[in-house]
Amino acid sequence: MTTFTPTSAEEVLSAVQWAVSESAPLEILGHGSKRGIGRPPQTGHALDLSSLTGVTLYEPEELVLSARAGTPLAEIENLLAQNGQELAFEPMDYGPLLGGQQGRGTIGGALSANLSGPRRIKAGAARDHILGITAVSGRGEAFKAGGRVVKNVTGYDLSKAMAGSWGTLAAVTDVTFKVLPGAETETTLVLSGLLDDAAVAAMAVAMGSSAEVSGAAHLPETASARIDGLPKGAATVLRVEGFGPSVAYRINHLKQAFGLGAEAVTISAEASKRLWRAIRDCAPFADGTEKPVWRVSMAPNEAHRLVMALRMQTAADAFYDWAGGLAWLRMEHESEAELLRGLVKKLGGGYATLVRASAPQRAANAVFEPQPAALAALSARLKAEFDPQNILNPGRMG
Template identity: 70%
Template sequence: MTVFTPSSARDVLDAIQWAVSEETPLEVIGHGSKRGIGQPTQTGHALDLSKLAGITLYEPEELVLSARAGTPLAEIEAALAARNQELAFEPMNYGPLLGGAAGRGTIGGLLSANLAGPRRIRAGAARDHVLGVHAVSGRGETFKSGGRVVKNVTGYDLSKGLAGSWGTLAVTTDVTFKVLPAAETETSLVLTGLDDGQASAAMAGAMGSSGEVSGAAHLPEGVAGRFIDGALKGGARTVLRVEGFGPSVAYRIDLLNRLLKPFGTAETLDEPASRRLWREIRDCHPFADGSSAPVWRVSMAPSEGHLMVDAFRRAAGANAYYDWQGGLIWLRMEADPEAETLRGAIAHFGGGHATLVRAPLAVRAATPVFQPQPAPLAALSARLKEQFDPKGILNPGRMAFA
């Protein structure tokens, strides 16, 4: 295998133009932290963007940051933290869950996977914060979309179109994101012993209140004890995060305490414990156990998630916990993934999406990793692929299942 390691946008263009001329597919990678997600690609060559790195613009006063696609996310976050700013959608770190090191994700991979964390319920995902990109399509053509301000798009917003495309449409060389001030402090309210249905009701009440909750998760008894070194052992935990200025956080925690009194007496986690807990919730810490046991990521209506899990558990062994007010479910299987059973249960309870995030290579090759699309949407996706990458040069087969 030939591995191209471009250090400039021109190098990326040259590599892709060569691949197009030779009709030779390329696997596109940054640091490989998410390489194990998707169908195994069938490529003889790789385009490694790890040397295409560096922050090219950071204007804290304007809340904007630009960087080359291979820039490590850890470097981005360190630069922002030094100015008390952050990527508000708190992107997940997939490394430990997939058996790799933490902090190896890149800013380009973040957009390609459309990452988001627990704050998704208030701040959105990567696609909601990207301002612009420079990229090279599978045709071997460069293009630019967006810019360095929020209102900069006329016509199609290709920056958002590339979000979640997993490198199958174009190779991003430079990206620009909106950044925001980090919260002064945070506190988490913790309810103990609720079953999944009660937790769903409690989280819905909190999210519908004026408490401005920025994180809502339910950790059933089977997984709660695996967070923050076992500090949550002793029953299920339902966790609500409040962020902001100190007096505001204290006022809203008191408001939520009174609102949720029917669900039992709540405890609080101070700022260090709260921050650690939400990082572990974000990064699927209880299932990052060094094994290759199948892990699914399910997105569906928050009010239906716990009902789906209850029904699915009757057909297959699984452990689960909930983020995004119950709208994001992490499932760890005890055996090979029951894709049809799981997706059938999701469809029965209103629909949603299930992605096989971790599994042995042979299982991924035999399973539709990404949620199969309805025929009209699949046809639209095929036309989009045809426009951007007609010869199937970029990450062929990663999102498709034959």
């Protein structure tokens, strides 16, 4: 097996052109923090972009940052924090959940996996913040899309097409993202002891209020017990971010909405950040095992019904993010894909992704939600346009 470790976009182009000329499929990866997601690689060679690093442009006043694809997310987030800014889409770190190290994700991987976190309900995902890319297609052709300024929309949709493509369309070498000012502070209000259905109703009230909630999650008792700093029992957590006086006012507004007094539990500043990082990174299920973990997005008022129906037939642990619209599930058995997807369809539809499982299980099941026929045909045409020989990450998405 040959592993290419380019340090420039030109070397990436040469590597892909060689692969095209030899009809030799390539696995595209950075540090491999998300390597366990998707079908196991079906390649004899790898294109390792982890040496393609460095921030190439950062203009805080213009809210724009450009970097090479292999630049660690942690490095970028530290730079932004020094300037009071952030990646507003709050990209998840899959490393610990998949048995790897924390902080190994790259900015190119964030785009490829279309990462997001609890703030997605307010700020969207990586797709909503990408401004431009430079990449090499599976044809062995270098191309650019988008630009370096927020107002430039030329090629914007092409940049978005890379989001969630998992390296199957092009090897992205450089990215430009919109960045935003970070919050001065944050406070999380904790509602204790709610059952799943009551928690979803409470989160809907919070999201419909004027408190501008930027995170709404529910952790049943089993999940809550695995996160430090939460009171005993089930915890429904609501995050408010911004300037200090505004945060205090909006938290009081939420307390009044739920009939809570001054004794209501709140978590502030760094402790709140640690809590939401744990929720973002699925810490309750980062247990060092290969027990299947599913990520299911569907209507907020249906996800808890899915969990209830699932538990009637099999053992499953769960917690909820995105005001109930995202259910994280840890299963005890590996043969539940058909059952789970059948229930999702029965309850109005959604997207179920097998995030963690053994290699044989990932090889035997559709890891990503099967697309409807029309969308599958469009995806196939896009793949044929960018990578007609199926050189890049073949088979990863099914």
